[in-house]
Amino acid sequence: MHDQHKHRTPHTDPANGVADKVAAAAGEGTATAITAAAHSPTAAAPQTTVQPPPEPASRTDAAADAAAPLRPRTLRLLAAALAISLLFDRLVAADPYLAHWNLTLGAFWISCAAIVTALHWRTAGSRPAIWFVDAAIMALAAWLALHDGPSGSDAAYALLTVFVAAPSLLMLHAQLANGLFNVRRPWGIALRWLSGWIIQPLTGLGGFGRAVAALAHSAASGEQRPLARKIGIALAISVPVLAVLVPLLASADMVFRYGLLHLIGDIDATELLAHGALVLIPFPLLFSLLAGLDDTDGDAASAYAAHPRIALDPTVTAIVLGMVLAVYAVFCSVQFTFLFAGAGLPDGLTYAEYARGGFFQLLAVASINIAVFGAVLSHAARTRAVTVSLAGLIAATGVMLASAARRLALYIGAYGLTWLRFASMTFIGLLAVVLALCLIRMATDRLPLAAVCFALFVVWYVALGYCAAPAIAGFNAMHGFGAPMDPLP
Numbered sequence: 001m002h003d004q005h006k007h008r009t010p011h012t013d014p015a016n017g018v019a020d021k022v023a024a025a026a027g028e029g030t031a032t033a034i035t036a037a038a039h040s041p042t043a044a045a046p047q048t049t050v051q052p053p054p055e056p057a058s059r060t061d062a063a064a065d066a067a068a069p070l071r072p073r074t075l076r077l078l079a080a081a082l083a084i085s086l087l088f089d090r091l092v093a094a095d096p097y098l099a100h101w102n103l104t105l106g107a108f109w110i111s112c113a114a115i116v117t118a119l120h121w122r123t124a125g126s127r128p129a130i131w132f133v134d135a136a137i138m139a140l141a142a143w144l145a146l147h148d149g150p151s152g153s154d155a156a157y158a159l160l161t162v163f164v165a166a167p168s169l170l171m172l173h174a175q176l177a178n179g180l181f182n183v184r185r186p187w188g189i190a191l192r193w194l195s196g197w198i199i200q201p202l203t204g205l206g207g208f209g210r211a212v213a214a215l216a217h218s219a220a221s222g223e224q225r226p227l228a229r230k231i232g233i234a235l236a237i238s239v240p241v242l243a244v245l246v247p248l249l250a251s252a253d254m255v256f257r258y259g260l261l262h263l264i265g266d267i268d269a270t271e272l273l274a275h276g277a278l279v280l281i282p283f284p285l286l287f288s289l290l291a292g293l294d295d296t297d298g299d300a301a302s303a304y305a306a307h308p309r310i311a312l313d314p315t316v317t318a319i320v321l322g323m324v325l326a327v328y329a330v331f332c333s334v335q336f337t338f339l340f341a342g343a344g345l346p347d348g349l350t351y352a353e354y355a356r357g358g359f360f361q362l363l364a365v366a367s368i369n370i371a372v373f374g375a376v377l378s379h380a381a382r383t384r385a386v387t388v389s390l391a392g393l394i395a396a397t398g399v400m401l402a403s404a405a406r407r408l409a410l411y412i413g414a415y416g417l418t419w420l421r422f423a424s425m426t427f428i429g430l431l432a433v434v435l436a437l438c439l440i441r442m443a444t445d446r447l448p449l450a451a452v453c454f455a456l457f458v459v460w461y462v463a464l465g466y467c468a469a470p471a472i473a474g475f476n477a478m479h480g481f482g483a484p485m486d487p488l489p
Contacts, residue, residue: 077291080115082283085280088108102144113138116293117130117173119293126179129176132458136459140462140465154469171197172193196292204287205285207288209284311380312380315385335400359411362403363404369397372393373390374438387442398435401431416475417471
């Protein structure tokens with residue numbers, strides 16, 4: 001019974017003919033209705049409709065880009081770039097002879113660092129390395145504010161700070177502000193630092209053009225009424241009104257007329273154009289640079305993670321280091337014979353001349369040895385021969401530093417202390433600390449040697465400006481080399 005009901009078909013017997021006629025009539029009525037709807041002028045035809053030809057792709061894309069609302073981030077980047085350009089014009093370019101450079105340059109550096117930090121506050125606030133660089137910039141700015149000018153015994157330090165140290169730290173701060181860096185990948189940071197000078201200011205110029213076009217479209221749009229549009233409307237109304245009122249007021253009062261003519265007469269059109277160019281030319285370049293710092297998906301991330309894939313053959317490395325160490329052994333034997341043991345020098349050569357000659361060359365060789373140590377440690381397999389060679393390199397470098405310190409001590413004892421001699425002696429101490437860190441790095445891989453050495457170098461450079469003058473004055477006064485120098489206030 002269940003199977004019969006399951007396979008039943010609709011009623012088709014003659015007894016139900018009435019029902020079939022009713023159904024047929026209903027079908028004819030439906031067909032008639034469909035036909036009438038198809039011929040109706042208001043009905044939507046199911047056939048394909050004729051579409052208007054599309055606009056050219058370039059015009060459509062340009063319109064879409066202009067109509068697209070500006071992101072708040074883009075507005076902040078535009079404001080930051082314009083602010084830095086204006087600060088450069090008002091604080092630096094407005095003083096072409098650097099009459100107040102000790103104040104204006106320091107204020108400009110601190111302002112730039114503050115603007116970049118504000119743009120990346122979420123990442124910068126939690127990275128100690130960024131605040132370290134900020135502190136170094138502020139310390140250099142403070143020293144410059146206490147400094148009188150590019151004169152005196154520390155003139156070289158002042159000029160180096162103004163044109164090299166501070167700009168380098170500012171660019172480093174900008175590259176670190178996004179928080180993508182890795183202290184164990186110094187090559188990535190170095191590449192980003194270099195790109196910040198020559199590549200990043202150019203790669204985002206197209207984005208600057210689109211941002212300006214979108215800003216202009218937004219200002220002229222009736223749908224959005226931002227502050228820029230309101231300001232434009234206010235200027236469009238006020239300028240004609242003032243053009244009528246100011247001449248009338250000038251005719252009504254002689255004192256007002258005289259002051260107005262004096263003010264206008266002091267305006268130099270050439271100078272005005274020059275300041276305008278100083279603001280408008282760096283503006284897009286700074287926007288491109290700041291926008292490049294936000295590139296977290298493309299080149300920035302890959303550059304920060306970049307690490308030269310150079311594999312040094314351990315056998316070749318050990319042989320090369322061995323040959324270099326053989327030369328260093330001969331050099332060290334000479335130092336122990338004539339410098340440390342006090343043996344007689346060749347005829348016609350005084351200790352002062354011997355101490356002065358070759359000092360800076362020794363510092364250069366020591367610095368090269370430290371760089372070679374880092375490269376071999378990072379890119380060569382740690383075989384026994386390589387490890388022994390690196391230890392020998394550190395020992396030879398230590399002897400060179402001791403020789404340089406001995407030479408300089410002899411020279412200072414004979415002629416007194418100066419800025420250059422003080423900087424050289426303290427730099428020897430810095431290299432000695434770096435050698436100790438190299439030995440620690442051979443024992444543990446957790447130490448980011450390059451980052452720590454760079455931090456120590458920055459601390460040494462900043463402290464040099466504050467400590468040099470008082471130390472030199474005290475030493476010379478104590479050893480009778482003349483009247484003490486006035487320390488920094």
